[in-house]
Amino acid sequence: MQTLARLEESLERVRAGMEARAARVSGRVGSELADFVSRPGKMLRARFAIQFGAALGVEPSQAQTTARAMELAHNASLLHDDCVDEAGLRRGRPTPNSVFGPSVALLLGDVAFTQALEEVLDLHPKAAERLVAAAREMAIGELQEEFLRGSLEVTVESYMGIASRKTGALFEWGAMTLSALSPLEHAAADPQKLGLSVGILLQIVDDIHDFTLKDSVAGKERAKDARCGRVTLPGVFALSDPAQRPRFVELWRSIGKDPRAPAKLTRFLEDSGAMDRARERCREVALSVVTLARRLPVRSEVREFADFVSAMAAREF
Amino acid sequence: MGYSDLIRLGWRTGKFLAPAGERLTRERGPRPDPEERRGLIRGEMEEIVRREAADALGCLAPRGEATMKLAPFVKFREEKFGAVLFETRSEKVFTLNPTAAGVVREVLAGASEKELGERLLARYADPAGKLQGEALTLVRQLKDKGLLTD
Amino acid sequence: MMDKASPPPMLAPPWGGLATRAEAFRAPLYVGWQLTNACDLACVHCIEESGPGRAFKDEMTLEEAFRVVSQLKSEQVPYVAFSGGEPFKHPHFMELVASLAGSGVALKVETNGLHLTDSSCAALREHGVRAVQVSLDAANAETYRRMRPGGDFDKVLSGIRTLRSRGVELEVNFAPTRFNIHEVGAVADLSFALGAGGFYTGRLILAGHAAKAGDLEPTEERYEEFFRMLRGKAAQYRGRMAVRFHSRGIAAEVRYRMANPAALFVILPDGRVKLLNALPFVCGDLREASLSEVWRSFLKGWRSPKVAQFGRELDRDPAAITRLHRWIRL
Numbered sequence: 001m002q003t004l005a006r007l008e009e010s011l012e013r014v015r016a017g018m019e020a021r022a023a024r025v026s027g028r029v030g031s032e033l034a035d036f037v038s039r040p041g042k043m044l045r046a047r048f049a050i051q052f053g054a055a056l057g058v059e060p061s062q063a064q065t066t067a068r069a070m071e072l073a074h075n076a077s078l079l080h081d082d083c084v085d086e087a088g089l090r091r092g093r094p095t096p097n098s099v100f101g102p103s104v105a106l107l108l109g110d111v112a113f114t115q116a117l118e119e120v121l122d123l124h125p126k127a128a129e130r131l132v133a134a135a136r137e138m139a140i141g142e143l144q145e146e147f148l149r150g151s152l153e154v155t156v157e158s159y160m161g162i163a164s165r166k167t168g169a170l171f172e173w174g175a176m177t178l179s180a181l182s183p184l185e186h187a188a189a190d191p192q193k194l195g196l197s198v199g200i201l202l203q204i205v206d207d208i209h210d211f212t213l214k215d216s217v218a219g220k221e222r223a224k225d226a227r228c229g230r231v232t233l234p235g236v237f238a239l240s241d242p243a244q245r246p247r248f249v250e251l252w253r254s255i256g257k258d259p260r261a262p263a264k265l266t267r268f269l270e271d272s273g274a275m276d277r278a279r280e281r282c283r284e285v286a287l288s289v290v291t292l293a294r295r296l297p298v299r300s301e302v303r304e305f306a307d308f309v310s311a312m313a314a315r316e317f
Numbered sequence: 318m319g320y321s322d323l324i325r326l327g328w329r330t331g332k333f334l335a336p337a338g339e340r341l342t343r344e345r346g347p348r349p350d351p352e353e354r355r356g357l358i359r360g361e362m363e364e365i366v367r368r369e370a371a372d373a374l375g376c377l378a379p380r381g382e383a384t385m386k387l388a389p390f391v392k393f394r395e396e397k398f399g400a401v402l403f404e405t406r407s408e409k410v411f412t413l414n415p416t417a418a419g420v421v422r423e424v425l426a427g428a429s430e431k432e433l434g435e436r437l438l439a440r441y442a443d444p445a446g447k448l449q450g451e452a453l454t455l456v457r458q459l460k461d462k463g464l465l466t467d
Numbered sequence: 468m469m470d471k472a473s474p475p476p477m478l479a480p481p482w483g484g485l486a487t488r489a490e491a492f493r494a495p496l497y498v499g500w501q502l503t504n505a506c507d508l509a510c511v512h513c514i515e516e517s518g519p520g521r522a523f524k525d526e527m528t529l530e531e532a533f534r535v536v537s538q539l540k541s542e543q544v545p546y547v548a549f550s551g552g553e554p555f556k557h558p559h560f561m562e563l564v565a566s567l568a569g570s571g572v573a574l575k576v577e578t579n580g581l582h583l584t585d586s587s588c589a590a591l592r593e594h595g596v597r598a599v600q601v602s603l604d605a606a607n608a609e610t611y612r613r614m615r616p617g618g619d620f621d622k623v624l625s626g627i628r629t630l631r632s633r634g635v636e637l638e639v640n641f642a643p644t645r646f647n648i649h650e651v652g653a654v655a656d657l658s659f660a661l662g663a664g665g666f667y668t669g670r671l672i673l674a675g676h677a678a679k680a681g682d683l684e685p686t687e688e689r690y691e692e693f694f695r696m697l698r699g700k701a702a703q704y705r706g707r708m709a710v711r712f713h714s715r716g717i718a719a720e721v722r723y724r725m726a727n728p729a730a731l732f733v734i735l736p737d738g739r740v741k742l743l744n745a746l747p748f749v750c751g752d753l754r755e756a757s758l759s760e761v762w763r764s765f766l767k768g769w770r771s772p773k774v775a776q777f778g779r780e781l782d783r784d785p786a787a788i789t790r791l792h793r794w795i796r797l
Contacts, residue, residue: 144369147355147362153634158366165369353628357662360634390573390597392545398491403545405573405597406664407709410496410730 007304010050010060014067015040021072021115033096033104037075037112041091044312045070048198049174051308055293055301056182056191063178065123069131070174072116077138079109084146085228120177127177134173141165149229152239152249159236160200167206168199184297194292201285201313207232208278209315211266223262226255233281238274247272286313318342385424385456388466393421402464411464416441420452424465430456489730490766494542494759497731499550499744500535502560504736506553508579510604510615512642512683514675514745517552526736529559531754535734536566538758548575548600552736555582565594573597577640581619583626588633598636598664601627604644606653613646624661631662638665644683648693655700659708666704668697669713672745673786717745718781725778728769732762739794742768746777747794768797 018038026034040046046067053063081087082095083102089095097105113135120127145162148154164172175195179186210225211234225232231239231252238248251268255261269275290306318326318339327333335341387393390406400418402411413421423436433456434449441448459465501515503526509518527535539547547567554560554576568574568591576591580601591599601623605611608620631637639658641651651668658666670690677683685693694714701710715723724743733741738754740761741747750768751761768774773795780787 144362144366147358148366149359151359151363153363155367158363158369161366161369357631360631360662363634392543392571392573394494394543394545396491396493401492401496403496405546408497408546412491 006054006060007047007050010064010067011043011046013061013064014043014046014050014071017064017068017119018071021068021118025111025115033108036079036096036105036108037115038072039075039091039093040071041078043071044202045074045170045174047308048171049178051301051305052175052191052195052296053178053181055296055298055305056178056186057184057298058178058181062123062181065119066174066177066181069116069119069123069127070170072112072119073131073135073138073170076109076112076116077142079105079112081142083109084142085224087224124177124180126180130173130176134169137165137169138167141167141169145230148231152231152252154231154236154239156233156236156240159231159233163200163203164196167203168196171195171199171202182297186295186297189292189295189297194289197285197289197292198309198312201282201289201309204233204278204282204285205312205315208234208275208282211269211275223266226252226262226265229255233278234269234274237277238269238272241272241274244272244274248274282313286310385429385460385465385467387425388463391464393425402459404464411462417455420455421459421465424456489728489769492730494762495544495730495732495765497546497548497729498539498544498734499548499731500734501551501736502532502549502554502557502563504552505556506551506579507556507581508553508615508617510602510618510676511680512604512614512644512671512677514672514677515552516675521552522556523735523737527738527754529562531738532559532563533566535738535753535758536563538753539567539572540570542758542762544572546573546575546597548577550577553579553582555587561587561590561594564591564596568594568596575600575638577602579615579618580623580626583623583630585629585633588626588630588635591630592633592635596635598638599630600638600640600665600667601630602640602642603627603654603658604642605647606650606657610647610650614642614644627661637661637663638667639663641666641668643668643671643685643690643693644677645685645689646683648685648689651693652696652700655697655704655708655710659704663708665709665711666700667711670716672717674717674745716785718778718785721746721774721778721781725769725774728766732765740765741794742774742797746774748774748777748797749794750797764797771797773797 018040022031022034022038025037049067049070050060050063053060053066058066078090079096082090083097083105086097087095088098095105096108117128117131120131141162141164145166148162172192172195175191175198179191207225210232211223213222226235235248235252238244247268248265251261251265255265258264286309289309293302293306293309296302296305318335319342323333323335323341326336387402388404390404392403392405394401394403395418396412398412399414399416400412400421402413402421403409404411419440420433420437423433428436430453433452437443437448437452443449456465460467503522504515504517505520505522506513506517507519549560549563551557555578557563564574564576574596575598576596577600580603583599583601602615603611603623604614605620611618611620611623627637637658639654639661641647641654643651655666671677671684673684694712697710697712704710713720721743728742732750733744734753735741735749738752739749740751740753741749742765748768748771751764753761756764774797777787
C-alpha cells in the first residue's frame with residue numbers, strides 16, 4: 001500500500017537523521033555513548049508526527065524534522081527518568097545509568113535535548129521557543145509526579161493534568177508545529193487539543209500496560225509504578241470508589257513488605273473493574289481524537305492517522 | 318560569616334576570598350530529615366496539582382496565548398471606583414479604575430488576548446487607536462505582578 | 468446604536484496601586500471573627516482575656532452566626548479569619564468553616580494548635596481552608612509552658628505535622644514577652660522547618676492579660692535585638708517563608724490607623740464589631756444591623772472624637788492602653 005510504504009520510508013529518514021546526529025557526537029564521546037542518545041524505540045512519536053503531518057499536507061522533510069525532534073526530546077526524558085527510577089532495563093537493553101552510573105545518563109540526557117533543539121532551529125520561527133516551553137512542562141509534570149509518590153490523594157483530574165504535562169506537552173508541541181507548517185486550512189481539527197489528547201492517551205495506555213504486559217513484551221519490570229509509589233489511572237479509579245478504596249489502600253500499603261503484593265494488586269484492579277474503567281477512558285479519549293482527526297484536510301491520510309490512534313488505544317492489554 | 322554574606326562581599330569587592338580569620342558558618346537552622354521534608358512537599362504538590370487539574374475531555378485548555386484567570390489566592394470585587402484585586406497571601410490590595418476593571422472582567426469571562434481587543438472596541442471609541450495596546454499592556458502588568466495567570 | 472464614548476485612560480495613575488482609603492470600599496476586605504472567647508489555655512499575654520469558661524454569656528447563636536456568614540458571602544468579603552479565644556472550642560466550629568471556606572472567601576483559622584487531629588485536618592483540607600495560623604511562642608517545651616500554662620508543646624508540633632501532611636498551608640504567630648523574646652530566631656527556623664509559609668510577629672500588645680500581668684514587656688534593648696534578628700530572618704527566608712512584623716507600638720498604630728483606617732474589622736463573639744483588636748471601641752452590632760450598615764458605622768467610628776481623644780491620651784501616656792478594660796460604644 002502506497003501510504004504504508006511512504007510511512008516506512010519517512011521513518012527510515014527519521015532514523016537515518018538520528019544516526020547522523022549520533023555520528024556527530026560519537027566522534028567526541030565514542031560510539032557506545034552516542035548510541036544511547038539516539039537509539040530508537042517504538043518510534044510512536046515519530047509515527048505520530050509523520051502521519052499527522054501528512055494529514056495536514058506538511059512537506060515530508062519538515063514532518064521528519066519534527067519527528068526527530070520529538071524522538072530526541074523523548075530520549076532525553078527517558079535517559080533522565082531511568083536515573084530517577086533506577087531502572088535497569090529500557091527497550092530490552094541495559095540502561096546507561098545501570099551500566100555507567102547516573103551522572104553519565106544525566107549528561108547523555110542533556111546532550112539529547114540539545115540535539116532536539118538543534119533539529120528545530122531552522123524549522124519554524126516559534127518552534128524552538130515552544131519546544132523549550134514543552135520541555136519545561138514535561139519537567140514540571142515529572143517533578144509534580146515525583147513528589148506525589150506515596151500520595152493517595154490523586155484524583156482523575158489531577159492525574160490527567162500531570163499526564164498532559166508529562167507526556168501530552170511534547171505531542172502538543174509536535175501538533176502545533178506541524179499545524180504552523182501546514183499550508184492548508186485546518187482550524188476545525190483543533191490540532192493543539194488533538195496533540196495533547198494523543199499524549200494523554202499514550203500515557204494512560206502505558207500506565208495500564210505497566211500492570212498487564214508481560215515482562216518480555218514490555219522490556220521493563222512489571223508493576224514498576226506501584227513499586228515506586230506512583231498511583232496511576234486504574235489505581236485512581238479504585239481510590240475514587242468507596243467500596244474499593246479500603247482494599248486498594250491495604251494492598252498498596254503492603255507493597256515492599258509482601259513480594260506478591262504487586263501481582264495481587266494487579267489482580268484486584270482487574271477483578272474490581274478499575275482496570276476496565278481505565279480502558280474505557282482510553283477509548284473515550286481515542287474517540288475524541290478520531291473525531292477531531294476526521295476534520296483534517298488531506299482526506300486520503302486521515303484514515304491512516306485515525307487507524308494509528310485506534311491501534312494505539314487498543315494495543316494488546 | 319555565612320555563605321551568602323561571603324558571596325555578597327565577593328560581588329562588592331571583586332575578591333572572592335573570606336577575610337582573614339573569618340570562618341564559614343552554617344546558615345540554615347535545624348534540618349528535618351529528608352523523608353519528612355519530602356512529606357511536606359508532597360502535601361504542597363497535592364494542592365498544586367489539584368489547582369492545575371485538567372479534564373482531558375473537557376478543557377484540555379489550550380495553554381499559551383489563550384484564556385487567562387485570576388492567579389491563585391487573588392480575589393476580584395466590584396467597587397464604586399471600579400474594582401479591587403486582593404491578593405490573600407500577601408494581603409496586597411490593587412485598585413482598578415472602571416476601564417481597567419472592565420478589561421479584567423472580560424478576561425475573567427474567558428476572553429483571550431485577541432478577543433479582548435475586539436470586545437473593547439465594540440464598547441468604546443478608540444480615536445487614537447491605543448485601546449487594544451493599553452489593554453494588553455495592562456494584562457501583562459497584571460501577569461507580572463502575579464495577579465493574573467494563564 | 469449608541470455612540471461609543473472614549474474610555475477614561477486605563478493606565479493613567481492610579482489604574483492600580485496599593486490600597487486606597489477604606490471609605491472607597493463598599494465592604495471590608497478583611498474580617499477578623501472571634502468565634503468564642505472560650506479557650507482551653509489561659510496564656511499569660513492574652514489580650515482577649517480568654518480561657519476555660521471565659522465564653523461570653525451572650526455569644527451569638529448558630530442562626531445569628533449563619534446570618535453573618537451569608538452576608539460575608541453576599542458582600543464578597545474576600546478574606547475572613549476565625550479566631551477567639553480558641554475557635555475550635557466553638558460548638559459549631561466545623562459547620563461554620565464548611566459554610567464559609569471554599570465559597571469564594573479565603574478563610575484562615577487562628578488556633579492554639581491543640582486541636583489538629585488527623586480528622587480535623589482532613590476536614591479543614593476538605594472544606595478548602597486557605598491557611599491555619601498556629602500560635603507558637605517558643606522553640607522548646609519549657610518556654611512554651613511558661614507562656615502557655617496547660618499547653619503541650621509536643622502536641623502542637625505533632626498537630627502541625629499532621630496539618631502539613633494533609634496539605635494545608637501553615638502560618639506561625641509569635642508573641643514576644645520577657646521570657647521568650649530571645650527565642651524568636653529559633654522559632655522562625657522551626658517554623659520554616661515545619662513548612663510554614665509565613666511567620667508573623669510584632670510588639671507585645673499590652674491589653675487584657677498582658678496589661679494586668681504588668682511585667683511582661685521586653686525592654687527596648689531587647690526589642691532592638693528582636694527586630695534586628697527578624698530583619699535577618701526575613702532576608703534568609705525570602706521567597707520561601709514570608710517573615711512579617713510590625714515594629715509600631717500600639718500608640719503609633721492607632722495614630723496611623725486614624726489617618727488611614729484599614730478596610731478590616733473585628734467581630735466579637737457576641738456579634739459586636741470593634742475598630743481594632745487592641746482598642747476598646749465598638750462601632751456596631753451584627754445581631755441588630757446588617758453588615759453594610761455596620762461597615763458604614765465602622766468608617767464613621769474612626770472619625771469619632773472619642774477615638775481622636777484616646778489617640779491623644781496614648782500619645783501623652785502609652786500606658787493608657789492598659790487602663791481601659793471596658794468597651795466604649797461609639
